[in-house]
Amino acid sequence: MLNQAPLPVLLLPATNTTFRVGQVVAFSGSATDAEDGDLPLTSLQWQVGVRHCPGGVCHTHPLTTTAGATGSIVAPEHGADSYLVVTLTATDSGGRSASVSTDVHPRLVTVTLLSEPAGVHVVFGETRALTPATFQAVVGSHMSVATLSPQQSLSFTGWSSGAAQQHTLLVGDTNIENTARFAPPAGVSYLSDLAWTLAENGAGPVERDRSHGDTPGGDGPPLVVRGVTYAKGLGVRAPSDIRVRVNGACTLFAATLAIDDDVQGGGTIVAGVVVDGRIAFQSPLVDGVTPPIAVSVDLTGVRELRLVVADAGDGNVNDEVDWADARVTCNGPGATVPAAPGAVSALAAGQTAALWWTPVPGASSYRVESGTAHGATDLAVVDVDANSISGMVPLGASWVRVRAGNAWGWSPPSADVRLVVDGTTGAPLAPGDLAATVSGVAVTLTWTPPLTGALPSTYIVEAGLQPDALPQVASTPATTIASAGVPPGTYHVRVRAVTSAGAGPPTSTIVIVVP
Ligand SMILES: [Ca+2]
Ligand SMILES: [Ca+2]
Ligand SMILES: [Ca+2]
Numbered sequence: 001m002l003n004q005a006p007l008p009v010l011l012l013p014a015t016n017t018t019f020r021v022g023q024v025v026a027f028s029g030s031a032t033d034a035e036d037g038d039l040p041l042t043s044l045q046w047q048v049g050v051r052h053c054p055g056g057v058c059h060t061h062p063l064t065t066t067a068g069a070t071g072s073i074v075a076p077e078h079g080a081d082s083y084l085v086v087t088l089t090a091t092d093s094g095g096r097s098a099s100v101s102t103d104v105h106p107r108l109v110t111v112t113l114l115s116e117p118a119g120v121h122v123v124f125g126e127t128r129a130l131t132p133a134t135f136q137a138v139v140g141s142h143m144s145v146a147t148l149s150p151q152q153s154l155s156f157t158g159w160s161s162g163a164a165q166q167h168t169l170l171v172g173d174t175n176i177e178n179t180a181r182f183a184p185p186a187g188v189s190y191l192s193d194l195a196w197t198l199a200e201n202g203a204g205p206v207e208r209d210r211s212h213g214d215t216p217g218g219d220g221p222p223l224v225v226r227g228v229t230y231a232k233g234l235g236v237r238a239p240s241d242i243r244v245r246v247n248g249a250c251t252l253f254a255a256t257l258a259i260d261d262d263v264q265g266g267g268t269i270v271a272g273v274v275v276d277g278r279i280a281f282q283s284p285l286v287d288g289v290t291p292p293i294a295v296s297v298d299l300t301g302v303r304e305l306r307l308v309v310a311d312a313g314d315g316n317v318n319d320e321v322d323w324a325d326a327r328v329t330c331n332g333p334g335a336t337v338p339a340a341p342g343a344v345s346a347l348a349a350g351q352t353a354a355l356w357w358t359p360v361p362g363a364s365s366y367r368v369e370s371g372t373a374h375g376a377t378d379l380a381v382v383d384v385d386a387n388s389i390s391g392m393v394p395l396g397a398s399w400v401r402v403r404a405g406n407a408w409g410w411s412p413p414s415a416d417v418r419l420v421v422d423g424t425t426g427a428p429l430a431p432g433d434l435a436a437t438v439s440g441v442a443v444t445l446t447w448t449p450p451l452t453g454a455l456p457s458t459y460i461v462e463a464g465l466q467p468d469a470l471p472q473v474a475s476t477p478a479t480t481i482a483s484a485g486v487p488p489g490t491y492h493v494r495v496r497a498v499t500s501a502g503a504g505p506p507t508s509t510i511v512i513v514v515p
Pocket of ligand 1: 003
């Protein structure tokens, strides 16, 4: 009688199982056989391999082999173009085998690398590309990210994430976007030698180191205004808009503005210099005989410089304008991100939490990151302008940190703060910002409600001459209280909030001197 092949069955991994790097991928199965019945565990053989498909051409790396009904492997770090293949082979007593296998694919996120200006080289893992560039990466993998400097006569000033020029990215569960910022190098750079982020022109391209000429590129005669020839500069025709990223690395823009002698006295324009959306210089009406105008604009802290020329409302016939000697003076990429915020404080009550931290000099905004593990960002990434944030948060424990940001990117993170939200609404939090004004023997106290939780019904004021014995001296439903006749002395004062759940902890104690 013919020996039938056994019938292996995979239970795990389930169909559509995906993995992150480092995740334990379990497998289990069984097999039956027409002649033998249920096959023993010793008849089950497992093979796990990585199927690697660079450029769509695949090969397999064996990872492990094992026998029995179950087993597991730790998902390796092998790139976004690979997946796991789990194969169960059953062999019956007659030596006949059959196999069944399943593919387990990695969970992928998209990593987008941008730059200011676009078109610079970046390296992601082993791949080099020109920005803007997108890559796939496996969740949990460690990817090298880098850019080169200088490029296009520009120097690297920082990644928008605050990371180093070359750094290792731990890929989390969410898509990632990062911008490499470039700026002119230290010293004086002519705009005609730099890469621009945008250049619009009334006819043909903006000309470098020559006048507009006609529509074709590179056709203009030298830059000449009122008989003076300039070796460097930009030749444009209205309407024109040239944008250059200086990313805070520069201090000054200067140029000589006039309609070129090539149009023999014709043309009418107005021109402006716009920095970060603000008009920093605006010309009067300029015609073909207007003397050259010396333009000088402070660029301290400026991210984007724009040179704009309009046709003055009468069309652009002969509106051929020279930004002669257009140049920026820069400090180079010494401009840096702010320092990391110091101690971050956190409080939770009910399902709300509040964070606050000391403002960081030079910071224009802050980024709050929250994750289920030390350093992770899988719960939230929120940007705020103020040095505090509060609101609803999911129940459970999280790790939270704050970065300070400015035009050049984000600081390294603060130390992580452990935040536990258990949903129980206990006593209120302490009031905030307790302050006193003393005028003679009149004392006024003010404070703010707790950052989160139910609004208190009452506040208790505790005060005394000894810092370790502060009895209640007053209560009020308001957030201020005044007393017109306080005996002279040095008082220690604090305030508690009271809700239906009871009295909360006191504010920090302040010291008031009544003369
Ligand atoms: Ca059989
Ligand atoms: Ca031209
Ligand atoms: Ca005009």
